[in-house]
Amino acid sequence: MTTTPILVTGGTGTLGSHAVPLLRAAGRTVRVLSRRERLGADGIEYVTGDLMTGEGIDAALAGVGTVLHLAGGPKGDDEATRTLVRAARAAGVRHLVYISVIGADRVPLAWLRTKLDAERAIADSGIPWTTLRAAQFHDLTLTMIEKMTKLPVLPVPGGLRLQPVDSAEVAARLVELTLGEPAGLVPDMAGPEVHDIAELARPYRELRGARGRLRVPVRIPGKAGKAYRAGANLTLEGAEKGKRTWEEFLAERV
Structure with missing residues (x-):
């Protein structure tokens, strides 16, 4: 077993819950950064720290390679990443792996700009790095569809298409990259199929036994809408494709 610990931020979230056990299975010592105190278990150490304030981050990085x-969250990813980069550089970290979002450099939304700024902070850090951009996870897509199908009518944003990908498959790819050599910006990772909102909602409603609902076309305004209609949130060529489909995910989850 390699004793130098790998620090995982967000280790208790959707991706982290898949990635941490995979790192342990690979024989690595894992240290998980959490904002709340947790008891360690199964060879996993939990350390407390706050990436927004920097509190506890230096200690969390001690001895980490x-x-x-x-x-990540809806806002502040850029500041949190800059805090991490400063501490990681001082700690002599030799590889920094980051998960970003497809379209971070093409879709003009505020939260995507923070992801792009975080990417740039890592690339400019002087620390050897790897960044993977992924499509929207099945889990998040399901949350969106659940909320939309509760409305009196189903809003269908014109031209909006998604490539939902399985979070467990993304986590497995991230672990592979984490255990490998720094590779810079690697090919995007997306799901095996492209769907519009109506196509995503149909199998969900069928599994729930719901009746058909009136669809109302909605136009996404501004530059963001133009980018989505142009498919700026998609990677149709050159992406690494996950295998688990939206329908397979729904069959297990719903």
Whole structure:
């Protein structure tokens, strides 16, 4: 077993819950950064720290050779990443792996700009790095569809298509990259199929035994809408494709 710990931020989230056990199965010592105190178990150490304030981050990075940065949210990812980069550089980290989003450099939305700024902070850090951009996870797509299908009518944003990908498959790819050599920006990872909102909602409603609902076309305004209609959130060629389909995910989850 390699004793130098890998620090995982966001290790208790959707991706982290898949990635941490895979790192342990590979024989690696894992240290998980959490904002709340947790008891260690099964060879996993939990350390407390806050990437927004920097509190506890230096201690969390002590002796760490590789960081898998999965922590993220609707805002503040750029600041949190810059805090991590400063501490990682001071700690002598030799590989920083980051999960970003397909379209971060093409879709003009504020939260995607923070992802792109985080990418740039890592690339400019002087630390050897690897960044993977992934499509929207099945889990998040399901949350969106559940909310939309509760409305009196089903809004169908014109031209919006998604390539939902399985979070467990993304986690497996990230672990592979984490255990490998720094590779810079690697090919995007997307799901095996492209769907519009109506196509995503149909199998969900069928599994729930719901009746058909009136669809209302909705136009996404502004530059973001133009980018989505142009498919800027998709990678149709050159992406690494997951195998688990949206329908397979729904059959297990719903």
